[in-house]
Every structure is written in C-alpha cells, then in structure tokens.
Amino acid sequence: QVLLVQSGGGLVQAGGSLRLSCAASRNIFSMNRMGWYRQAPGKQREVVATITSGGNTFYADSVKGRFTISRDISKNTVYLQMNSLKPEDTAVYYCNANFEQRDYWGQGTQVTVSS
Secondary structure, X not given: OOOEEEEEOEEEEOOOOEEEEEEEOOOHHHOOEEEEEEEOOOOOOEEEEEEEOOOOEEEOOOOOOOEEEEEEHHHOEEEEEEOOOXXXXXXXXXXXXXXXXXXXXXXOXXXXXXX
C-alpha cells in the first residue's frame, strides 16, 4: 500500500511558475516509477512526466523544456517544477506511483493558468 499526498498548485498567470510536491508513505526508491499526470476538463488523463527508480526521466512533448521532475529520496518526495506555464497547462494534476505492479494515485491538485 502506498499513500501519496500532494501539495502545491493554484492559480498563476501565463508565463509563471509553480511547483507540485508529492510525498509518499514509503521509500520512493522502492517504486518502479513515479510520475505526474494531468486531466483537463473533457479530456482523458495524460502523462506529464515520469521518473524511474534508476532516475531515468520521461516528458510529454508538450512540456519538454518547461517542466522538470525531480525527487528527494531522503524526504520520500517527488516534485514537478513547472515553468513558462501556458493556459493549456490548466488541469488537475495527479501524482502516480507504480509499486509492486500496482498504480497508486494522489488526491489531485488544480493548476489554473490564466491568459
């Protein structure tokens, strides 16, 4: 069982920055993969960025060069630094952990980017 607690998010103007945090109840180094997903109104949930236990990262094309996923193993926390935000980044963002072949999700946090 993995509990993920998210923090961060909110309202920001286009071009601004936000950082999301995801604190896990277990050692994140034991996770196969952790990441961030988002879901905009009327759209399917999509992957934003992921990081494997080995530290390999993946980014959706839409966020490459603007978003950075990172982790602090000592705090069991994964971060998503979002820079140069655009209105199309507006969505509910979810933290995800894949552990022992099961997916776990955070509670979600709203990110709204105004134009």
